[in-house]
Amino acid sequence: MLVSKGRVLVAMSGGVDSSVSAALLKAQGYEVIGAMMRFWPDNKKDDCFETCCSPDAAYEARRVADIVGVPFYLLDYREEFQEKIIDPFIAGYAAGETPNPCVNCNTRVKFDSLLKKARMLGCDFVATGHYVIREGNALFRGDPKKDQTYFLWGTPKEAIPHMMFPVGHLEKPQVRAIAEQYGLPTAKKPESQNICFVQGDLKEFLSNHLTARPGPLVDLETGEVIGEHAGAQFYTVGQKKGLGLFKTHLERYVVRVNPATNEVIVGPREACLWSGLEAREVNLLVEPEELPETLEVQVRYRTKPVLGKVERLGDGGMTVRLAEPQFAVTPGQSMVLYQGDRLLGGGFIQRPLYNGLETGFRGTPRTLVTG
Template sequence: MRGSVLVAMSGGVDSSVSAYLLKEAGYEVAGAMMRFWPDLPPMSLEGEGGRAWESCCTPDAAYEARRVADLLGIPFYLLDYREVFEEAIIAPFLEGYARGRTPNPCARCNTFVKFGALLRQARRLGLDYVATGHYVRREGEALLRGLDPQKDQSYFLWGTPKEALPHLLFPVGHLTKKEVRQIAERAGLPTAKKPESQNLCFVAGDLKGFLKERLKVRPGPLVDALTGEVVGEHEGAGLYTLGQRKGLGLRKSHLERYVVGLDVEGNVVYVGPKEAALFGGMEGEEVNLLAGLGEEVEVQVRYRTPPVWAKVESLNPLRLRFRSPVFAVTPGQSAAFYRGERLLGGAVIRRGLYNLAGLDPTLTKDTLTFS
């Protein structure tokens, strides 16, 4: 026996194959799904237009996960984490938007729920490890990018507690998505052809509708950050994010504009040309380091944005200067640090620095000077 492991099962193909591979490798395996969804009637689990809530961690997903566990002959636990999730994920998520930030709940969930609360649960059950279906590799105490560059999820794992690393397994990190589906089909797993979840697991429908229900928002002016001209009306400053271009409702003369700053207290959304959302550096908070950064480090500020080299100007507070400008360095989002394939840690972006237009993305009436 190679040890015992609790597999976080979402009802998707990646976690299903993770459980299968671990059992085939000789581990004592148990599956667990964390229940996040509220007590709602079935119709309430539909999004706009009656579409099903296509997400992980729903009642349908729990059914699929249990089917896989039964097929593999492993125990399955449905863990009630609603209270934990509300406190650790949903409340900070809403607070972030209310402050004009754009939170990254998936990264926070990995840090505090999967590799925090779930790992503690595994220990209470007497199990050695927690495993997930993330496309990331662990070699010793080093986390590496997943082998499939289109599926690599290391960006979301920057907050992993260093002390948790020896107790984590990532069985599909050395595989491509195509290979994972092929394994699932050969094993006869019912999730083999299941489409990927696209939505946030706690949002049934569109994000803006969810935020409108939970936040007190009101319309206000869209202001050109460079001229001070009112160029439209927004639906509520907390609903927008730095770098946003679509859905702004701008006048025809100002369509080539992006969100370049938010003043939530004053309920003003500032827009400007693309260069006004380009930054030469960043300041970070909630820093988590899995290894030393050195004098220079590669920084990735969005999941699908390529990393750029940056000089480490200071660690406390964390200040980085990029070698080349980066678009929409967004307060509240994650910045993950790398050296080659190795994940060194990361931070929450407090604000962008060295803006090409001389603007501060956390704009207020007191900090903004019109040219």
């Protein structure tokens, strides 16, 4: 008789990564329970949610569970998803930020609410299809091309021992090959690239939730109004296209969005280079005194990390100085800390600091204030 290694709740999205995760865990001798979190409302339109969260995806996930031979549950998270993910996303744009909802979803839903549900079902672990490697109480980067540790900086430390990432050590082609071996219908399913609850155009989505008020495009260098914007919530730091300045000789980028005055400040590309930042809602996966003197900081999912130093840490916030100026350090995005491949934590960018022309990195004293 096969003795189970433990009971695992696998978060199944209807995609190939979570499908293979369920199959691998079952083959390894775990007692697997498949579950999908229902986010879509009763009155949804056909294109309300992207493929990773749609009713069609739930059907695919159930088919996979049947093939693997595990039970499958559809869990109702509609109200929680609206409250914890969609509403803050809209509020962030209204406040002049550019939020990333995937971070909140992992932090507040998958490895918080879903983990609590798993415990109620007698499960020892929650597994997902993230490309992340867990070793003990530490998280490390998975496949460099698909690594998703960037989205997990907000994970509570106490949750890490209960997390499993069965495909974290694999590359995407390997995952698809395994899906083919198991005869899973998701083997060739394309990846979802969009925000799950924003189907199509983000501007249209925001227009349905926020009132657009045209206002001035203000030049940073001269203080002059050089154009008109369509609504401050439609612009993000570093944006060049869509400013309507093609009739001028100026090459301008969005430097700052100010909802209070309904102004969008634009300037030369150099004005979008910053060598520091302040972050809020900081979460560390190590003790503060364990932070290395020099660590690596990543300010966008698709950008390479750069060396940085923590200048201040306390009261839920952090100030970081960067060795190299970074383009478009954007409020609402995530600042994520690493030591090599190990994830140390992160926070939401509150505001950029220090114009990129004066890095001041070498010789900057480190004053680590905690508490």
